Amino acid sequence: MSAVGSTVAGGISDSDFASLRSIALRELGIEISGEKKSLLVSRLAKRLRHLGLDGFSEYTELLNTGQSAEELEEFVACVTTNVTRFFREPHHFDHLETQLIPDIEKRASRGEQVRLWSSACSTGEEPYSAAMILARHLSDRALSNVKILASDVNVKVLEAAQSAEYPKSEADAARADLRGFFQPSPNDPGRVVLADKVRNLVTFRYMNLAKTWPVRGPFDAIFCRNVAIYFPQNVQEDLWVKFAKVLRKNGSMYIGHSERLAGPANTRFRFLGSTMYQLTN
Structure with a gap:
């Protein structure tokens, strides 16, 4: 004792x-x-x-x-908390689909590398949601030059994310035009697995946002949602500055509904609407 x-x-x-x-x-x-x-x-x-x-x-x-x-x-x-679902906060994916996809198609089709980052990806629903949008709209030529980095500090959820396997109910709740990306799991009739076209767009990596990042960017879009709220104010402010350094100019950043951009990075972003920002300088 x-x-x-x-x-x-x-x-x-x-x-x-x-x-x-x-x-x-x-x-x-x-x-x-x-x-x-x-x-x-x-x-x-x-x-x-x-x-x-x-x-x-x-x-x-x-x-x-x-x-x-x-x-x-x-x-x-x-x-850590790992509450997530496909297309959570759908206005972020609407923005990706309507505002970013045309430019991504143009640039990626001519050979430019386009990168997105899901910085706290949990069990993978967030990066796979973005991947489904990309796979739905981009040409095969453009897709060959597009990648999504998906990172998390929790190795257990990363293992689950890499399997790309989910309860069938999650696929049933997806948009009708995207349900075709879900296929029956060979392991469990109550589960589905995402198509290779979607899975191949996403690379998973362990990363601790509070430590030195092994990434340099530039990223066209960064998702950092419902993460900063768990950090003290000074860590939050440092986080926004670090994201600004790896976003390409005019790149988009999506944050959680309870989060607000604050500190020195505030002058570098333009507010686009609810929890959405664009890097301006």
């Missing part, structure tokens, strides 16, 4: 919760509020039981000493 600190059965001490908050901020840039304490304890209690640890003090020590990279991945999975 742990001599000090909190136990699984007894909950978590203020000092142990503060340690977990510090780890989340250091590793992910995420600020965990006191309101999320019970949820976090519930998720992590399963990890403590799995590891055979008596208390949260032992767990925070394990994370802080860097003894287990695998457990840090498990911690990330417990801390």
